[in-house]
Amino acid sequence: AFNTINHEEWKDRINTVGFDLELTNIVAVAHEITYGGTWYTDRTSNSYYRNNNGTITTPPGQTTVPNDSRYDGIGIFAQDLWRFAERWDLLVGLRWSQYAWNYTATDDRLGYNFIDPIANNNINAAREFSGNTDALTGNLRLGYHPIDATTIFAGIGQGFRAPNLTNLAGNDLRASGGTTVTANPDLKPEKSWTVDVGAKYAQERDSASIGVFYTQIDDLIQPVYTSPTTATQGNAEQAQLLGGELAFDWTIPLMSFLPMTHRLALVNVTNYVSGEADQLQPNGSVQEINISRANRFFGLVGLRYEAGPSWWSMFRVRWSDVYDEVAPGDNTDTRYTTAQAANGIPGSVAGYAVLDMMVGWVSPNNKYHAQLGLENLGNVTYRDPGSGIDGAGLSGVLTLGARF
DSSP, rough: OOOEEEEEEEEEEEEEEEEEEEEEEEEETTTEEEEEEEEEEEEEEEEEEEETTTTTEOOOSSSSSOTEEEEEEEEEEEEEEEEEEETTEEEEEEEEEEEEEEEEEEETTTTOOSSSSSSSOTTEEEEEEHHHHHHHEEEEEEOOSSSSTEEEEEEEEEEEEEOHHHHHOOOOOGGGTTTTEHHHHHOOEEEEEEEEEEEEEEETTTEEEEEEEEEEEESSSEEEEETEEEEEEEEOSEEEEEEEEEEEEOOOHHHHHHOEEEEEEEEEEEEEEEEEEEEEEESOEEEEEEOOTTTTTEEEEEEEEETTTEEEEEEEEEOOOOOSSSSSSGGGOHHHTTOOTTSTTTTTTTEEEEEEEEEEOOOTSEEEEEEEEEEOOTTOOOOTTTOSSSOOEEEEEEEEOOOO
16 A cells, blocks of 8 residues: 655735826827826736645745745836928937846745755745846837838837846746756846838738848846756746748738628738857856747638627637757756647647637727637647646637726
C-alpha cells in the first residue's frame, strides 16, 4: 500500500483600482489635440500550502510573489495630430510614466538569501523593498494621403517597460518544468526605439493595410541561464525585434448574386515577428539568443457575410506556424514541452489551425452589439507558445456590449 501524499497549492489574488481619462479638442481647425492620464494600484494576496507525507508547511518565500505586495502606475500623455497641408499630417506625442513597488521578502525566497547572511533560507528574516522608475517618451509620425482613401505613413517612437513584481520577486512558473528562475530586485527598466512604415486603404466597407517595424531594446528583461536548469532574471545588453502585418477586409465581387446591402468579404490578418537578444553571460561573454515567444508566424483568415447594416456571420481559421526558433529554457519548460512539435527540436511547439463560426448583431446607432460563436469546431488540441494551458476545445461564446 502507498500512503505518499504530495500536494502543493498556490492561491493568488490581485486587487486593482484605477482610472483612465482621455479628452480630445480641435484647435485652430488644423490641430486635433488628445490628452489625458491613467493611474492604477495593484495589491496582491498570496499564500502557499504544501503537504509532504503529512508534513504541512507554508513557507512565505514559496508564494508566487510576496504576500501583500503593491505596484502602482501613473501616466500623463498628450498628442497633436497636425494637418499642416492638404494631404499631409504630423502626429507628435509625449508621455510621462512612473511605476513604483513595495513588498516584503523573506530570506527563503529565491534571490533573497542575502537578507540573513548567516542562516540559510531563514523564513523569520524579512526585509521591506521599495523602488520606482520613470521615463519621458515620445513619438513622431508623418502621414501622406495621395488620395482621400489612402494613407502612407512613417514613424519613430520610444518605449518603456518597468520590471514587474514577477521579475523583481516572483517564483517563475518555469520551475514546474525543472528550471529554476531566480528573481532579481536590481533590474533596470527596458527602453526601446521603434521605426515603422506602412500604408492603409479604407473605402466604404473595404479596407487593407500593410506595415513593417524594427525595434531596438536596451536592457531587455529575461532569464539569464547559468545552466540548462538554472537562471536569474536579468537585463540583456541589447535586443532587436522586426516584423510586419498584412491585413484586409475586402468585398468579393458577387453584387449581382446578393441582395442589395448584403456583402461577402474575405478577411485576413497575417503577422510575422522575429527577435534576438545580445545577452551578457556570467563568464563575461556576449551570446546572441532567440527571444522566447518572439519568433512567430501566425494569423487568421475567414469569410464574412453581412446581411445589411446590423447582422453578420463569419467562418474563420486561426492558425500558427510551428514555433521552432526556441530560446534558452524552452526545452525544459512544460509550457512548451507539453505541446512538443514532431521535429526533434526541444522546446518547439506544434503549429495549428482552428475553425470558428460566429454570428453577430450591431444596433443601428452602433451603441449595442451582440456576438454568438462556436469556437474550435474540430475540437483540435493546440497551444500558443508560452501558455500554461492548451487552447479551449469546442466552445460556445456569447458576448454582449454597450457603448455610452
